[in-house]
Amino acid sequence: MKAFLTDVQKLGDRVRQEIRKGPATETEVSRSIVILNQALALNMVCVLRHMRHFVTADRFDARVVAQEFLEHTVRESENSDLIVTRIRELGGEPEYERHSAAKRGQLECSTSSEFEDIIRADLATEQSAIAAYAEMIAWLADVDPISSELLQQILSLEEEHAEVMLNFVTVVIT
Numbered sequence: 001m002k003a004f005l006t007d008v009q010k011l012g013d014r015v016r017q018e019i020r021k022g023p024a025t026e027t028e029v030s031r032s033i034v035i036l037n038q039a040l041a042l043n044m045v046c047v048l049r050h051m052r053h054f055v056t057a058d059r060f061d062a063r064v065v066a067q068e069f070l071e072h073t074v075r076e077s078e079n080s081d082l083i084v085t086r087i088r089e090l091g092g093e094p095e096y097e098r099h100s101a102a103k104r105g106q107l108e109c110s111t112s113s114e115f116e117d118i119i120r121a122d123l124a125t126e127q128s129a130i131a132a133y134a135e136m137i138a139w140l141a142d143v144d145p146i147s148s149e150l151l152q153q154i155l156s157l158e159e160e161h162a163e164v165m166l167n168f169v170t171v172v173i174t
């Protein structure tokens with residue numbers, strides 16, 4: 001599970017590196033594409049993470065939790081499609097982080113108490129993703145308001161997911 005948090009933190013660091021180069025001019029569309037590709041990578045880590053949790057919850061017969069993670073997976077996948085579409089609109093090529101996905105296929109835990117720890121750690125990962133999206137949104141706002149608005153929608157969904165997970169931690173699990 002820590003691997004997912006590390007992935008998200010690394011992606012957040014890459015976003016910050018790009019942002020630290022300063023604001024883009026209107027002709028620097030390529031910089032919006034770089035940021036959107038980081039958002040895509042971040043989103044795909046989230047898709048995979050939610051999918052792993054769906055499979056794990058299903059294995060422990062935690063039906064409500066499993067259903068919720070399945071829904072998160074589907075909604076995050078739709079967001080990946082929207083980011084890909086926007087990258088193409090800007091004339092860019094979407095870059096998929098297949099390498100990190102390939103390393104995350106193993107089962108994450110063998111007991112339900114370990115699964116509880118996973119959901120707690122997942123909350124931290126979701127919050128790290130939210131922080132990275134917020135920085136991208138602020139940076140894009142002036143140079144590419146359409147992409148900024150798109151990431152704002154995605155951020156709102158991540159906030160909903162974080163709230164659901166907080167609910168699992170405080171109500172369902174404890």
Ligand SMILES: [Fe+2]
Nearest residue numbers: 046072158161
């Ligand atoms: Fe999410």
